[in-house]
Amino acid sequence: MDLYEHQGKELFARYGIPVSEGRVATTPEEARTAAEELGGQVVVKAQVLIGGRGKAGGIKLASGPDEAFEHASNILGMDIRGHEVGRLWIEKASDIKAEYYLSVTFDRAAKQPLIMLSTMGGVDIEQVAEEHPDRIARRHVDPLLGIQPYEARQLCFAAGVPVELSGQVVKIILQLYAAFRGEEAMLTEINPLIVTPDDVVRALDAKFTVDESALFRHPDVAAMRDVGAADPQEQMARERGVTYVKLDGNVGILGNGAGLVMSTLDVVEQCGGSAANFLDVGGGAKAEEIVASLEVILADPKVDSILFNIFGGITRCDEVARGIIAALTTLDVTVPMVVRLDGTAAAEGLALLEQADLDGVTVSSTMLGAAELAIEKAGRATAASVS
Amino acid sequence: MGIIVGSQTRLVVQGITGREGSFHALNNRRYGTNVVAGVTPGKGGQDVEGIPVFDTVSQAVVATQANTSLVFVPPRFAVDAIYEAVDAGIQTVICVTEGIPAHDMLLAWHWVRERGAVLVGPNCPGVCTPGQANVGIIPADIFAEGSVGVVSRSGTLTYQLGKELADMGIGNSSIVGIGGDPIVGSNFIDVLARFEEDPDTDMVVMVGEIGGAEEEKAAAWVADNMNKPVIGYVAGLTAPPGKQMGHAGAIISGSSGTAASKVEALREAGIEVGKNPTEVARIVAEQRGVTVG
Structure with a gap:
C-alpha cells in the first residue's frame, strides 16, 4: 500500500527525520488558511499516489495566502496521469542549495534491505543510475543485525557528501532505516533530501510503501488508506474479500489463482480481445463469493461478456457452478457468460450447469476455446448496442 | 526419484486440526504420502483419523522420525511454525500459508538457510512427486x-x-x-x-x-x-x-x-x-x- 507524501512525512517525523512544517487542504479556502498559518512563501503540492507531479503542474510555489488559494483552485481536480487530485499538502517553502537522494528498499533478489544515497537528487533516480551509475552509493544491510553507524558513514563518503554535512545525513540514514523496519515498509524514499543555504538537511518529499500483509500490526498506518481514491469497483471488491484490478477492455474475467488469472488476461489479448478486469476469487471460494465477485464485475458498465476460468484445486467446481446459478437467479445478469471448469469436482459442476439449463451461459472445455467464445460474444454485444 | 518429496518423506502437518490442515493432510495421505504426525499446540494426544497429534514439532519428530513439515498455520503465526520445525531438526519445510508479512520472511529466510534446511513457499501449493508423495494442496490426480x-x-x-x-x-x-x-x-x-x-x-x-x-x-x-x-x-x-x-x-x-x-x-x-x-x-x-x- 502506497502512502501520500504528507502521510509519509508524518511517519518520518515520528522517527525524527526533519521535514518542513505543513498542512493538508482539500479546498482552496483550506489552502488559504494553511498559508496564513504557516506564513511567508508556501508550496502547494498535489497529493497523488504517482510520480511526476511537478512536471504535470501539480506543485506550485505561492508567495502568500491569495496565491495559495489560486494554485489550489487550479490543482484540485486536476488529472495527473490518471489520478484525480483530491487533496493538497501546503508546506513552508525551502531555500535549496543541494538536492540528494536517499532510499531504503526491500531487495527481493538479495534478500536484504538496500540503501542508496546520491548527491544527484531531485530527478528520477533510474535516470541517474543509467547516466551516472558511479554517483549512487549502495549498501546492503544484514537484516538480522540491522544497520550500523559505520555503514551510514561509508555511504556518505562513497556518495561524496561534504564532511560538514555527513553528521546530519548519517543520522537521517539511520532514522530512515528505523522507519523502514519499524513500519515494515517495502520502500522508503526521500527525493529530494535537501540541503538549505544554512546547511540544514531536510526531507522535501516522502515516498512510503508498506507491506499490506503486515498492516494488522500497524492499525494507525492501515487507517491511512484513502478509500475515496480507490476505484469504486476495487473498493467494492476489497469489501467482499476478492482481488480485483480494473482494466480497460470489455471481457469480464473471473478466475481462481493469481497466475491463472494473469494468464487468462494474456490469452484473451492473444485471441484478439481485451479484458475488463483481473479478478481472483482466491482458493476455496464458496458459492456466495462467486455471486459477490460477479456483482463486482457487473458493476463495470463496459463489461459485454464474462469469462469464467476455474481450475479447481482447493476450489471445488461444483461450488462455482452453484454460485453461477445463484447469481443468475438473484442478480440482473444481461451479459453472456462463458464457463470453463476443470480440476476438483469439475464433472459435478458441469452437470449442475447442464441441469440448470441457464440462458446466456455457454460451457467450453479449454481455456483457449473459452477465451475465443467470450470475445466473440462480447463483440456481438458491442455491435448490438451500437446498431 | 523426483525432488524434495518422495517415498522417503515422513510428513508432519503443522496446524493439522484446522479445517484446511485436516482436509489436505488426509488428501495427501490418500495419495500415498507417508503422513506420520500432526501438530497443534494444546491438542497433543488427539488424532486425526489415526494420524497422531502432538503439542510440539520436536515431540512429533522424536516419536515418529518425521523429516518433512507441511505448514497450514494462519499468517500471523506461520513464521513461528517454520522456526519451530527447523529447530526441531526438520530439514524440509513446505509452507502453504498466504499473507505472511514480508519482513518476517526476510529474517526467517536467513535463519533457515544458515541451518541448511530447505524451505518451499510460503504462499505456495506445495510439491508433488507423482506416484510417490504429494505434500500440499496440488490436485495431484491431474x-x-x-x-x-x-x-x-x-x-x-x-x-x-x-x-x-x-x-x-x-x-x-x-x-x-x-x-x-x-x-x-x-x-x-x-x-x-x-x-x-x-x-x-x-x-x-x-x-x-x-x-x-x-x-x-x-x-x-x-x-x-x-x-x-x-x-x-x-x-x-x-x-x-x-x-x-x-x-x-x-x-x-x-x-x-x-x-x-x-x-x-x-x-x-x-x-x-x-x-x-x-x-x-x-x-x-x-x-x-x-x-x-
Missing part, C-alpha cells in the same frame, strides 16, 4: 508419472499446465510450486539445480510471472549451469504497471519486473518460451518427439 520437472510461482497455473501436458500424454518427475510472495524459501535456481541433479528428470518447464527479477537470474543460471532443456512461460504480459496482480510479489515497479523483459531474458539464455500454457505444452511435446494430435 499429473501423471513421467520425467518432465515443473517449477512455478503460481498454483492454479501449474495445474493448467499439468493438465495440458497430461492431455498430450506427458508426465512429470516432480511439480514444485515455489510461491508468489516477495520472499520465498526456494527460488527458481534452487529448484532448477535439483532438477539438473535428479536422474529421473530430463526436461524442465519453468513458469514465471511479473514482478521481481528471479526469472532473469534463473535464465542466466540456466545458460551457465544446465544441460537439461528448459521450456519457459511468463504470465502477465498484459498486466499494467504499479498494480499488484493478486500475488504479493506480482507487481511491475517502474520499468522492472515486466513479463516482456523476463521473456526476453529467457530467450537470450536459449530457453524456448511459449506464449500461453497450451503452446508451452506443444513445445514440450515437440521437443520430446511426441505426436500432437
Whole structure:
C-alpha cells in the first residue's frame, strides 16, 4: 500500500527525520488558511499516489495566502496521469542549495534491505543510475543485525557528501532505516533530501510503501488508506474479500489463482480481445463469493461478456457452478457468460450447469476455446448496442 | 526419484486440526504420502483419523522420525511454525500459508538457510512427486508419472499446465510450486539445480510471472549451469504497471519486473518460451518427439 507524501512525512517525523512544517487542504479556502498559518512563501503540492507531479503542474510555489488559494483552485481536480487530485499538502517553502537522494528498499533478489544515497537528487533516480551509475552509493544491510553507524558513514563518503554535512545525513540514514523496519515498509524514499543555504538537511518529499500483509500490526498506518481514491469497483471488491484490478477492455474475467488469472488476461489479448478486469476469487471460494465477485464485475458498465476460468484445486467446481446459478437467479445478469471448469469436482459442476439449463451461459472445455467464445460474444454485444 | 518429496518423506502437518490442515493432510495421505504426525499446540494426544497429534514439532519428530513439515498455520503465526520445525531438526519445510508479512520472511529466510534446511513457499501449493508423495494442496490426480520437472510461482497455473501436458500424454518427475510472495524459501535456481541433479528428470518447464527479477537470474543460471532443456512461460504480459496482480510479489515497479523483459531474458539464455500454457505444452511435446494430435 502506497502512502501520500504528507502521510509519509508524518511517519518520518515520528522517527525524527526533519521535514518542513505543513498542512493538508482539500479546498482552496483550506489552502488559504494553511498559508496564513504557516506564513511567508508556501508550496502547494498535489497529493497523488504517482510520480511526476511537478512536471504535470501539480506543485506550485505561492508567495502568500491569495496565491495559495489560486494554485489550489487550479490543482484540485486536476488529472495527473490518471489520478484525480483530491487533496493538497501546503508546506513552508525551502531555500535549496543541494538536492540528494536517499532510499531504503526491500531487495527481493538479495534478500536484504538496500540503501542508496546520491548527491544527484531531485530527478528520477533510474535516470541517474543509467547516466551516472558511479554517483549512487549502495549498501546492503544484514537484516538480522540491522544497520550500523559505520555503514551510514561509508555511504556518505562513497556518495561524496561534504564532511560538514555527513553528521546530519548519517543520522537521517539511520532514522530512515528505523522507519523502514519499524513500519515494515517495502520502500522508503526521500527525493529530494535537501540541503538549505544554512546547511540544514531536510526531507522535501516522502515516498512510503508498506507491506499490506503486515498492516494488522500497524492499525494507525492501515487507517491511512484513502478509500475515496480507490476505484469504486476495487473498493467494492476489497469489501467482499476478492482481488480485483480494473482494466480497460470489455471481457469480464473471473478466475481462481493469481497466475491463472494473469494468464487468462494474456490469452484473451492473444485471441484478439481485451479484458475488463483481473479478478481472483482466491482458493476455496464458496458459492456466495462467486455471486459477490460477479456483482463486482457487473458493476463495470463496459463489461459485454464474462469469462469464467476455474481450475479447481482447493476450489471445488461444483461450488462455482452453484454460485453461477445463484447469481443468475438473484442478480440482473444481461451479459453472456462463458464457463470453463476443470480440476476438483469439475464433472459435478458441469452437470449442475447442464441441469440448470441457464440462458446466456455457454460451457467450453479449454481455456483457449473459452477465451475465443467470450470475445466473440462480447463483440456481438458491442455491435448490438451500437446498431 | 523426483525432488524434495518422495517415498522417503515422513510428513508432519503443522496446524493439522484446522479445517484446511485436516482436509489436505488426509488428501495427501490418500495419495500415498507417508503422513506420520500432526501438530497443534494444546491438542497433543488427539488424532486425526489415526494420524497422531502432538503439542510440539520436536515431540512429533522424536516419536515418529518425521523429516518433512507441511505448514497450514494462519499468517500471523506461520513464521513461528517454520522456526519451530527447523529447530526441531526438520530439514524440509513446505509452507502453504498466504499473507505472511514480508519482513518476517526476510529474517526467517536467513535463519533457515544458515541451518541448511530447505524451505518451499510460503504462499505456495506445495510439491508433488507423482506416484510417490504429494505434500500440499496440488490436485495431484491431474499429473501423471513421467520425467518432465515443473517449477512455478503460481498454483492454479501449474495445474493448467499439468493438465495440458497430461492431455498430450506427458508426465512429470516432480511439480514444485515455489510461491508468489516477495520472499520465498526456494527460488527458481534452487529448484532448477535439483532438477539438473535428479536422474529421473530430463526436461524442465519453468513458469514465471511479473514482478521481481528471479526469472532473469534463473535464465542466466540456466545458460551457465544446465544441460537439461528448459521450456519457459511468463504470465502477465498484459498486466499494467504499479498494480499488484493478486500475488504479493506480482507487481511491475517502474520499468522492472515486466513479463516482456523476463521473456526476453529467457530467450537470450536459449530457453524456448511459449506464449500461453497450451503452446508451452506443444513445445514440450515437440521437443520430446511426441505426436500432437
